[in-house]
Amino acid sequence: MFAIDWGHAAPTMLAGFLASLVEFIEALTVVLAVGAVRGWKGALGGTGLALLVLLVIVVVLGPALTRIPLDVVQLGVGTLLLLFGMRWLRKAILRAAGVLALHDEDALFEKEVATLKGFARVTQGWDRVAVATSFKITMVEGIEVVFIIVAMGAAGGGLLIPASIGALAALLLVVALGLVLHKPVSTIPENTLKFTVGVLLSTFGTFWVGEGAGLEWPGADWSLLGLLAGFLAAAFGAVSMCRARRLAGVA
Amino acid sequence: MEWLKTVGAEFIGLFVDDVGFAVAILVWVLIAALVLPRLGLPDPLPALLLFAGLAGILVESAVRRARKR
Numbered sequence: 001m002f003a004i005d006w007g008h009a010a011p012t013m014l015a016g017f018l019a020s021l022v023e024f025i026e027a028l029t030v031v032l033a034v035g036a037v038r039g040w041k042g043a044l045g046g047t048g049l050a051l052l053v054l055l056v057i058v059v060v061l062g063p064a065l066t067r068i069p070l071d072v073v074q075l076g077v078g079t080l081l082l083l084f085g086m087r088w089l090r091k092a093i094l095r096a097a098g099v100l101a102l103h104d105e106d107a108l109f110e111k112e113v114a115t116l117k118g119f120a121r122v123t124q125g126w127d128r129v130a131v132a133t134s135f136k137i138t139m140v141e142g143i144e145v146v147f148i149i150v151a152m153g154a155a156g157g158g159l160l161i162p163a164s165i166g167a168l169a170a171l172l173l174v175v176a177l178g179l180v181l182h183k184p185v186s187t188i189p190e191n192t193l194k195f196t197v198g199v200l201l202s203t204f205g206t207f208w209v210g211e212g213a214g215l216e217w218p219g220a221d222w223s224l225l226g227l228l229a230g231f232l233a234a235a236f237g238a239v240s241m242c243r244a245r246r247l248a249g250v251a
Numbered sequence: 252m253e254w255l256k257t258v259g260a261e262f263i264g265l266f267v268d269d270v271g272f273a274v275a276i277l278v279w280v281l282i283a284a285l286v287l288p289r290l291g292l293p294d295p296l297p298a299l300l301l302f303a304g305l306a307g308i309l310v311e312s313a314v315r316r317a318r319k320r
Contacts, residue, residue, distance in 0.1 A: 075284060079276075079277070079280050080266060082276055082280065082305065083265075083266040083267070083273055083276055083277075084265050084266055086272075086276060086305070086308075086309055087265075087266065087267075087268045087269075087272070087273070089309065090268070090269070090272065090309060090312055090313050090316075091268065093309075093313045094313060094316055094317065097313075097317060099316065099317045136257060140257060140261045143261060143262055143265075144261075144265055147262075147265060202305070202309075206301060206302055206305055209280055209283065209284070209301065210283070210298045210301050212284070213283055213284035213287075213288065213301075214288055215283065215287065215288065215294075215295070215297045215298040215301060216294035216295050216297075216298060217295060217298050218294075218295040218298070218299075223295075223298070227302060230302055230306060231306065231309075234306040234309055234310055235309070237310060238309060238310045238313040238314065241310065241313075241314045241317070242313050242314055242316075242317035243317075245314060245317040245318050246317055249318075
């Protein structure tokens with residue numbers, strides 16, 4: 001049996017859950033549009049096929065990365081996590097400050113519905129437009145989830161299972177929401193989620209780059225809390241500064 | 252194969268949004284991995300410098316983008 005280090009596993013699971021939630025909600029919006037306009041057989045067929053491909057990537061890539069020396073993985077994957085997490089955080093800061101527009105799931109749904117209505121109806125067999133559209137959106141959004149799960153699983157040293165559990169929980173939640181609501185999930189504060197995930201991924205990325213480079217963190221694993229607080233302070237400070245810049249530009 | 256191109260572009264887009272921002276992160280990580288450990292600084296100063304540099308890059312890049320608006 002293997003022991004789970006909950007000090008790392010719990011935040012990894014949380015990051016996997018929140019990041020996956022954001023991505024799956026974006027995919028759900030398009031899949032719902034496909035199902036409503038083109039029928040559920042093609043929408044669910046394309047989604048299921050993409051989820052299968054994504055699962056294969058996690059199963060193949062996840063364990064393969066654990067064969068590489070941990071410090072090399074931590075430096076490499078930590079750098080990628082930093083690029084990914086800080087990019088999310090920067091965008092969330094700019095959205096929170098009003099510099100960039102917030103993501104609008106209702107508008108995306110209406111746009112997809114209008115596009116899908118433009119294609120001829122299919123009465124027999126599989127609707128290729130429905131399958132292709134659902135497959136594409138699930139792959140595009142899912143590949144981000146796969147990266148986060150594999151990266152956090154590998155760099156954390158055997159945390160693939162907690163990260164995958166977080167993603168699976170998000171998937172189940174989004175599927176349940178889709179079944180109940182049958183419309184886009186526009187009430188979830190997406191930018192707050194992205195802000196939180198950006199802070200978490202930047203924290204882990206910085207920690208692992210430091211570990212991979214052989215730098216000593218004060219308090220060892222406890223420094224994760226310090227990094228989290230540091231990135232939160234920097235992000236909130238950046239929101240205030242960006243808002244002030246924006247207002248100064250308007251005046 | 253159009254979807255494959257979209258997935259590929261999306262994958263690169265995962266890491267690079269603003270090129271200057273991505274390059275600044277990479278350069279600072281390289282400095283932290285190759286230069287800081289050789290400066291003979293007392294622990295935990297190199298690790299704290301790694302964080303401070305990244306936080307500075309984040310704030311500077313966001314404020315620069317807000318100014319451009």
